[in-house]
Amino acid sequence: xxxxxxxxPIVLAVLGLxxxxxxxxxxxxxxxxxxxxxxxAAITRGTLYNTVAALTEAGWLASQGQQRLGNRPERxxxxxxxxxxxxxxxxxxxxxxxxEREFSQFLGAVTYLGALxxxxxxxxxxxxxxxxxxxxxxxxxxxAEALAAGVPRLHVIEAEYALCLARAEMAWIDSVIDDLRxxxxxxxxxxxxxxxxxxxxxxxxxSA
Numbered sequence: 001x002x003x004x005x006x007x008x009p010i011v012l013a014v015l016g017l018x019x020x021x022x023x024x025x026x027x028x029x030x031x032x033x034x035x036x037x038x039x040x041a042a043i044t045r046g047t048l049y050n051t052v053a054a055l056t057e058a059g060w061l062a063s064q065g066q067q068r069l070g071n072r073p074e075r076x077x078x079x080x081x082x083x084x085x086x087x088x089x090x091x092x093x094x095x096x097x098x099x100e101r102e103f104s105q106f107l108g109a110v111t112y113l114g115a116l117x118x119x120x121x122x123x124x125x126x127x128x129x130x131x132x133x134x135x136x137x138x139x140x141x142x143x144a145e146a147l148a149a150g151v152p153r154l155h156v157i158e159a160e161y162a163l164c165l166a167r168a169e170m171a172w173i174d175s176v177i178d179d180l181r182x183x184x185x186x187x188x189x190x191x192x193x194x195x196x197x198x199x200x201x202x203x204x205x206x207s208a
Contacts, residue, residue, distance in 0.1 A: 005050055005051060005053075005054035006054055006055070006058060008047070008051055010043055010047065010051055011051060011054075011055065011091075012088070012091050012092070012095070013032055014028060014032075014048070014051055014052065014055065015055070015060065015080065015084055015087065015091070016088060017031060017032065018061065018078060018079060018080040019080055019085065019088060022064050022077050022078060022079035022080075023078065024075035024076055024077045024078065025045075025048055025049055025052050025076075025078075026075055028048060028052070029043060029045060029048050032048075052078060055084065056078065058083075058087075059084070060080070060081055060083055060084030060087050061078045061079065061080065061081060061084055062078065062079055062081050063076050063077070063078060064076075064077040064078065064079045065077060106128075114187070118180055121180060122180050122181065125173050125176060125177050125180075126177060128173060129170055129173045129174060129177070132166055132169060132170050132173070135166070136163060136166045136167065136170070139159065139162065139166070140163060142159070143156060143159045143160065146159075
């Protein structure tokens, strides 16, 4: 199994899921898709099965036998090994300590915002802000309901973080819309066809 299979972003999610309880890949896929919109879009059945195979080969997962429910085919149930638990802790510790630059599709699109023109940019940003507010309101409601139902805050801490990011993005978008409408954001006359490449500080600059 290629080493890159162990570098797949879903490795951490699979290890974390199996920390909760043993599971078979079909259950893992359904649960990961239910918990995260990103996972729902990124994880395919083939990707998950390849990842589980790689984790098993690495000694981080171990088969716990077959499980059959009703007339469904038998499925292999996997559990986290001690080595897998150690790897999960190592990865968690590293990813929490070290901020990495994560480039989203939105960031890539903002790089070329000038191509939309002033009115096009305002219209697109206004619509994005409206959709973000609707989604954020729904997410806030779900989080509040979970906490009111007695779910420990630590178990939904990722939802809290996602809401924090969404609110920060909305605040930034609103400020850019205001700057566009007042004219305080300079808009070069040739911006419909050009854009300045994004500025990415190197590691030396970040640590200085």
